[in-house]
Amino acid sequence: MNIVIVGPGAIGSLWAYSLYQAGHKVSLWSKHIRPTSSLTLENVDGEIHPHISFPAQEYSQLNHADLILVTVKAWQVTQALSPLLEHIHTDTILMFMQNGMGATDQLFPALKHYPTLLATTTHGAWKPSSDYVRHTGLGQTTIGALNSKGESCQFIADVFEHALPNSLWVNDISVPLWAKLAVNCVINPLTAIHQCKNGQLLSDTFTTTINKLVEELVLVMSQEGISITHAVLRQQILSVAQATADNFSSMQQDIIHQRPTEIDFINGYLVKIAQQHGIKTPENKQLFQQIKKLEKQWSQL
Structure with missing residues (x-):
């Protein structure tokens, strides 16, 4: 397949390298304007794979793409993809892989013309430099359709499984997205604040x-049709914290490097949906406000 990765950060770079290794023609698109972009991959066992140069910033690659994987931060999705849509054929599959939920909401009217997928992954990746990506933890990638055109793209799960196990297709992507959101609502802001x-x-x-936090999450998720008990959700969140005990969360890294966070699409999204159901979420709202306060401090410098 001809695949373009829009936003080759840590996760985007991991998929770029993995899909290339699986035999696909991969190119990159980022905010940095340069004709090629190179990557070295260090896998979870510490093995270092060869340096690979990828074509970058080529409109011809967009024109002929079979799949475009969008891995920019949630708050960057609209500004990153909107200028590119006129160069993308309506048969091209669009896949969005971000933390949080709601990143594609503003684009939804335009996305109806394309087979569109949402994905979430628990693979860990870290990019210590622009040309080096480290696979820090094995995980699972879950893929599902955002619209009716996307429902015919179940084969993409096999493509991703071949490149980087484990990958699977689900008929209702909202369930794993809410599960991941719940984990992020707890781990991301708390590690960032502390x-x-x-x-x-x-x-x-x-x-x-x-x-x-879990009590509020269970209430909102139940109103969204996701049935889960307090004990089960709490254990899921703590299990992720245990499995990634030595890792820093993406939001912690954003705060320490004074970058915009994805809080609007994590706790902010949870609070917004809760309000629609008339549910009060003071703990999540407080975390949201604390992160926004931290962001505001350096934006005024």
């Missing part, structure tokens, strides 16, 4: 806060 690793959230210090 500037700690994920595993530190397992200490008794955070028990009360996590329980209150």
Whole structure:
């Protein structure tokens, strides 16, 4: 397949390299204007794979793409993709892989012309430099359709499975997206505010806060048709914190490097949906406001 990765950050670079290794023709598109972009991959076992040069910023690649994988930050989705749509054939599959939910909402009217997919992954990746990506943890990628045209694209799960297991197709992508959102609503803001690793959230210090956050999440998710108990959701969140104990969350990294976070699409999204159902979420709202306050501090510098 001809595949373009829009936003080759850590996760985008991991997929670019993996899909290339699986035999696909891969090119990159980013905010940096340069004719080629090189990547070296270090896998989870510490093995370093050869340096590969990818074509970049080529409109011809967009014109002939079979699949465009969008891996920019959630707040960048609209501004990144809107200028490109006129160069993309309506048969091209669009796949969005971001933290949080709601990133494609503004684009939804335009996306009806394309087979469109949403995906979420628990693979870990870190990009210490522009040309080096480290696969920091094995995970699972879940893919599903955003619109009716996307429902005929189940084969994409096999493409991704061949490139980087485990990947699977689900008929209702909202279920895994809400599950991932719940994890992010707890781990991301808490690690960002307290500037700690994920595993530190397992200490008794955070028990009360996590329980209150989970209580709010269960209420909202039930109104969205996602049935889950407090005990099960809490355990899922703590299991992720345990499995990624030595990692820093993406939001923690955004805060420490004074970059915009995805809080609007994580706790912000949760609060917005809760309001639509008349549910109060004071704990999630407080975390949202604390992160926005931190962002505001450096935006005024």
